[in-house]
Amino acid sequence: MNFILGILISSIAVTIIVLIPLLGVGAWNLYTLFGIIIPYAAMATFFIGIVVKVIGWGRSPVPFRIPTTAGQQWSLPWIKPSPIDNPKTTMGVVVRMIFEVLTFRSLFRNTRLEYRRTEGGPKLDYEWEKWLWLAALVFHYCFLVIFLRHFRFFLEPVPGFVSLLESLDGFMQMGVLPIIGFGLPGVYLTDMLLMAALTYLFLRRIYIHQTRYISLPADYFPLFLLLALGTTGLLMRHFLRVDITAVKELAIGLFKFSPDPKILSGIGVLFYIHLFIVCVLIAYFPFSKLMHFAGIFLSPTRNLSNNSRFVRHVNPWNYPVKTHTYEEYEDEFREPMIEAGLPVEKGAESTGETEEAESGEKE
């Protein structure tokens, strides 16, 4: 698909997602729908979708070991094995998975293939390329921190780790704009880094022509959705504020399964846009590439130990193959074979004949 078309489709989709609550709440006052019904529906879709998807993956057979072998296999005592990159034991797999999930080790290995023409002739180069890894890591950790910081709206009393994250994240004590009156509330580093990382990941996608060629609307859509989510969040914190006390009352009401419809109308429309984007994001989650969140743990190329050389793995869907071995053939046709003078392995009466037949066979 043409990349301009892909970007266009995704951005139109995100624009519509922003416009739905803007009209629904701003013009038609559908507070209960956008404040209570849609969040519950989205959460149900998210949790049921994830469970169904993961169980579906769990039911798929993984008959053979297909780990990516990114290091020397365990073999002879004088060849140094790589226990993490080519794990032989479950322990090695666990360590490999921890590194993969927490530090994105396979992205870190990314190199850029470059084809150049030097004075001598064509030359292939594998260039150092860590920017994808860096932006992905920054994005994922910032998203985690921002998600956990939101727990100040979800939990009452607010647990200590949220306060710790907030103070570390906001330690610059810096305003959003260098203009008087914009010095408070302080900017969170993760907010800025998240937006920067998302923008980089988008630009990278269209700047590198190979990634641009393979990019689909399903790749642009989550990026745009997250950018819209971040933008509405930043707007709400720094420019167009809403009544966050009511927001917290609503959130806690939702978690206690007793939301109070009376507080809904006191919250600004920007909040409902932010909430609707979150709802779309989590409802879209189980059906999209965002499922790598659970899928990373179920990747057979990462979570299997490379033990095919010393453990037998039987394909579970092997059906019983109907065979007819030579022994069975001989049992069936022994008499006619002997009559015709053909050599047989086992004689009709004694073993002596068998030896004779075998020696005859050798001649």
Next chain:
Amino acid sequence: MYDGGKIIAGLIIGIGLLLAPFFYNAGTAAKAPDPQLTPKAKEAKECVTTALYMKSSHFSLLDEWRHTAVRENERYFKSPNGKIYYKSLQLTCLDCHSNKSKFCDQCHNYLNVVPYCWDCHIAPEEKK
């Protein structure tokens, strides 16, 4: 299921973590904040600007006051309805809102906001 035990265990842990806010809130009786006005504040009827603005953005106003008073020596603030106020947290704001624990702290504690006003300013003494 292949490796069913491990997958189900992981799934339960993952979903359990994501559902944590439901479990956490089920055990607590969350009560909404209830900021109280002092008799003096009630008598004044209005703050330096609209109550809506003060509720959502009082810190922006304080930030502005701090900069203009300290750096530009503009000591007076003209409210939208023409009244003149002296720009001072302790002398103007806290004059009416002298009940920090029943006014400021109500929402700040509810939403885990830790304003650094009191790093420098002295919080008003409250009668118990």
